[in-house]
Ligand SMILES: [Fe+2]
């Protein structure tokens with residue numbers, strides 16, 4: 001992997017951290033839910049690390065599909081907001097700062113911004129998978 005590749009993945013990690021911080025504000029998970037996430041992450045981290053050692057191209061391909069799934073999930077989330085099933089609450093300040101949203105931004109604006117990020121991650125990871133499988137240079141998303 002190139003120097004630029006590492007920088008791209010570090011940017012992606014920081015971007016995902018902001019998704020996490022934003023949705024912690026919105027969902028206010030309890031300690032049981034937080035514990036569950038830590039437990040599942042502990043498992044996933046090790047399994048993914050192993051996969052990356054064995055087959056890095058496959059690992060990026062897997063993330064590419066996860067990101068596609070995330071995009072679909074946020075589309076479903078938007079439908080819930082638009083149908084009124086989920087309240088379109090004001091955007092948390094942390095999200096307004098990060099995505100430079102207007103003062104009156106709502107959850108819908110946040111979900112649209114996050115979904116765009118996921119589309120970028122999907123393209124980046126499928127690009128790295130293609131590169132590692134000898135299919136040419138990755139397509140770097142601009143967002
Ligand atoms: Fe995300």
Ligand SMILES: [Fe+2]
Pocket residue numbers: 016067070117118121
């Ligand atoms: Fe993502």
